[in-house]
Amino acid sequence: MTEDRFFDKLREDCTQLRYEPRDGALWARLPGRIRDRIHNQPSVSQMLARWFRPITVAFAALSIVAALSVTWIEHIRETAYAVEAMGSNSLEITVDGDTFNLTAAE
Amino acid sequence: MFTVQSEVDRTPADSDLIEQRAIAAVKTGDADSYDYLVSKYMKRVVSIAWGIVRNAHDAEDLAQEAFVKAFQTIARFKPGEPFGPWIYRIVTNLALDVIKHRQRFRHEEVSDALPATRGDRADLPAVTNELGRRIDAAIESLPEMQRIVARLFLVENFEHAEIAAMTSLSEGTVRSHLSLARAKLRERLADLYEGSHD
Numbered sequence: 286m287t288e289d290r291f292f293d294k295l296r297e298d299c300t301q302l303r304y305e306p307r308d309g310a311l312w313a314r315l316p317g318r319i320r321d322r323i324h325n326q327p328s329v330s331q332m333l334a335r336w337f338r339p340i341t342v343a344f345a346a347l348s349i350v351a352a353l354s355v356t357w358i359e360h361i362r363e364t365a366y367a368v369e370a371m372g373s374n375s376l377e378i379t380v381d382g383d384t385f386n387l388t389a390a391e
Numbered sequence: 392m393f394t395v396q397s398e399v400d401r402t403p404a405d406s407d408l409i410e411q412r413a414i415a416a417v418k419t420g421d422a423d424s425y426d427y428l429v430s431k432y433m434k435r436v437v438s439i440a441w442g443i444v445r446n447a448h449d450a451e452d453l454a455q456e457a458f459v460k461a462f463q464t465i466a467r468f469k470p471g472e473p474f475g476p477w478i479y480r481i482v483t484n485l486a487l488d489v490i491k492h493r494q495r496f497r498h499e500e501v502s503d504a505l506p507a508t509r510g511d512r513a514d515l516p517a518v519t520n521e522l523g524r525r526i527d528a529a530i531e532s533l534p535e536m537q538r539i540v541a542r543l544f545l546v547e548n549f550e551h552a553e554i555a556a557m558t559s560l561s562e563g564t565v566r567s568h569l570s571l572a573r574a575k576l577r578e579r580l581a582d583l584y585e586g587s588h589d
Contacts (some may be wrong), residue, residue, distance in 0.1 A: 288573060288574075288577065291573070291577050291584055292545075292573050294584060295526065295576065295580070295584070296544070296545050296548070298522060298523070298526060299526060299530075299545040299546045300546070300548075301523045301544075302437050302523060302526065302527055302530075302542075302546045303546055303547070304437060304438035304441040304442065306437070306447060307447075309435070309446070312433065312434070312449060314451075315429075315433055315437070315451060315454060315455060316426060316429045316430060316433065318455050319425075319429050319455055319458045319459060319462075320425075320426065320429075321456065322459045323422050323425060323459060323462045324422060326463075328570070348558075389515060
């Protein structure tokens with residue numbers, strides 16, 4: 286048998302390998318699924334919403350993180366000012382007529 | 392809505408004309424006319440997808456995806472062209488993407504893992520005899536692209552040029568894959584075909 290004859294014969298025998306689903310309902314189900322998809326195509330506003338929603342969420346998350354960061358930095362700065370103010374001013378305490386002067390250690 | 396005639400009553404020329412009318416109707420916004428194209432091509436589209444991915448659920452999903460994609464881009468479809476080659480190309484490309492994804496996933500798995508099977512042999516109800524099972528196993532044992540090209544040629548009966556258009560390979564590459572596949576299949580199926588002189 287020649288190569289070509291072999292391949293022709295094989296091609297004839299291969300027709301039985303075409304897919305035939307066990308699930309016969311597929312041929313009714315598939316057009317229904319396709320119909321549902323094409324009849325529920327998103328409108329332009331839905332398409333835009335689908336794009337913009339994640340972007341909006343990302344911006345909102347960034348804004349929250351930025352606001353929290355600024356608040357925290359401000360809080361740290363205020364604490365540092367208070368310690369600095371205490372350190373730069375001496376404090377006098379009088380006990381039984383004796384005056385003690387408290388200054389921050391260098 | 393576009394009326395769908397029985398396939399039995401229709402000549403090929405009628406069928407082409409109806410198809411062109413259905414495409415034109417879909418382009419003007421009549422989505423119901425798309426049913427005709429779906430019913431005409433779905434069996435072949437599912438068969439092509441299944442032949443590549445070898446999994447019934449994936450084949451159904453791919454067929455659905457291909458028809459939806461074709462619908463969404465039908466405005467770009469050239470008038471007068473047959474719908475078949477276009478939808479076959481779409482489903483083949485989608486199925487090849489699934490194969491590539493599976494290969495990438497397989498590469499990422501640990502090297503000692505068992506090789507993943509291509510599909511579910513239980514999905515092969517048409518093959519009821521030994522000859523069919525042997526041929527199917529021989530085709531499945533081919534390297535990936537040889538297997539896909541051989542299947543499109545032998546099982547789906549596409550010609551070289553059609554396979555080239557569907558797979559985005561050159562016709563020469565398709566012939567080369569087929570030639571290699573033929574040599575391997577002849578060797579693996581020698582006991583079935585070498586004795587026959589017809």
